Amino acid sequence: MNPKILVIGSSNTDMVIQTRHLPAPGETVLGGSFFMNPGGKGANQAVASARLGGQVIFITKVGNDIFGKQALEQFRREGISVNYIQSDPDLPSGVALITVDHLGENCIAVAPGSNASLSPADLDEAEEEFQNSAIILLQLEIPLSTVIYAVEIAARNNKRVILNPAPAALLPDALFKNLFIITPNRSETEMLTGVAIKDDDSIRLAAQILRKKGAENVIITLGSEGAYIYNDEISTFVPTTKVEAIDSTAAGDIFNGALAVAIAERASLEQAVAFANKAAAVSVTRMGAQSSAPFRQELINL
Numbered sequence: 001m002n003p004k005i006l007v008i009g010s011s012n013t014d015m016v017i018q019t020r021h022l023p024a025p026g027e028t029v030l031g032g033s034f035f036m037n038p039g040g041k042g043a044n045q046a047v048a049s050a051r052l053g054g055q056v057i058f059i060t061k062v063g064n065d066i067f068g069k070q071a072l073e074q075f076r077r078e079g080i081s082v083n084y085i086q087s088d089p090d091l092p093s094g095v096a097l098i099t100v101d102h103l104g105e106n107c108i109a110v111a112p113g114s115n116a117s118l119s120p121a122d123l124d125e126a127e128e129e130f131q132n133s134a135i136i137l138l139q140l141e142i143p144l145s146t147v148i149y150a151v152e153i154a155a156r157n158n159k160r161v162i163l164n165p166a167p168a169a170l171l172p173d174a175l176f177k178n179l180f181i182i183t184p185n186r187s188e189t190e191m192l193t194g195v196a197i198k199d200d201d202s203i204r205l206a207a208q209i210l211r212k213k214g215a216e217n218v219i220i221t222l223g224s225e226g227a228y229i230y231n232d233e234i235s236t237f238v239p240t241t242k243v244e245a246i247d248s249t250a251a252g253d254i255f256n257g258a259l260a261v262a263i264a265e266r267a268s269l270e271q272a273v274a275f276a277n278k279a280a281a282v283s284v285t286r287m288g289a290q291s292s293a294p295f296r297q298e299l300i301n302l
C-alpha cells in the first residue's frame, strides 16, 4: 500500500515567458515562447509526491473560474484526492507570472487570489486525513495562520510534518518544535536565522540555529550543490547529479514532494535526500512546474 501524504498549500496557474535575461526594473525584454502550465508550490509538491508513488490528499482553495476547474482536472488526472479542495465564490484562482532566462534562472510574481482565503477552519473537516497520513507536507503560499493550525493538528495526532518555508517569511519560534523536517533553501535560511550563507561553516551554523529553535531535522537545499542534512547525529552534505538546467522553476517543490514520499516509505534521511536530489535534478532539465515532475519509473531507470 502506498503511503498517504497530506499536502496543504497553494495552487496557481503559471504564465511563463523565456527570455535571454531576466528584466531589470523598468526594462522591457522581448522574450521567446509563452506557455501556461499548472503550478503553485503546494500543488507542485502534491503532483511530485503522487508521481513518485505517494497516495496524495491535497487541500487547497481554487477560484470559481476556468483556472480553478483546470487545476481540479489536473489533480484528478494525477490520481490526487480532491475531496477537501474548496472553491472560493469571490476570489479568482492564484496566478504566477514567471520569466525564465537562458541559464534556467527564474523570477516569479504571484497573485495568490483564492489561496489567501484557505483558512484554519477549512482544515477542521479533514482531521481524519491528518490521522490517516504518514506525512503532512506544508509550504508558505497560504496564510501563516493556516500553516500554524495545520502543524497543531498534526502535533495532536502525533504526525510528522515537513515544512518547506517558501516563499521566505519570518516564522514564530513556537512553530519549530513540532516540525519533523524543515527544508529552507539558501535565502530562506538567511531569513530564518539571520546568518549570511557563504560557505559550509555558515550553512552548519544556520542549521544549528534551526535545530535549536526546535526543528528535529534540518535539510538546507543548495541547488546544483545538493543539500545539507543536520540533526543531533548527522551533519552531512549530500551532493546531486550535475545536469544541464533549462528551468529551475519548482525544483524545490519537486525536492520536497520526493522527500515526503521517501520519508513516508521509511527511508533514512540520507537516502531520502539522495532520492529528492535526483528528482529535483531531473525537473530542472524540463520546462515548467508540474510539467517537470518526474515519475517513479523514470528515477529508477536513471
Ligand code: RIB
Residues within 6 Å of the ligand: 010, 012, 013, 014, 038, 039, 040, 041, 044, 095, 096, 108, 110, 141, 249, 250, 251, 252, 253, 289
Ligand atoms: O515554486 C515554483 C512555484 O512558485 C510556481 O509554480 C509558482 O506558481 C509559484 O507558486
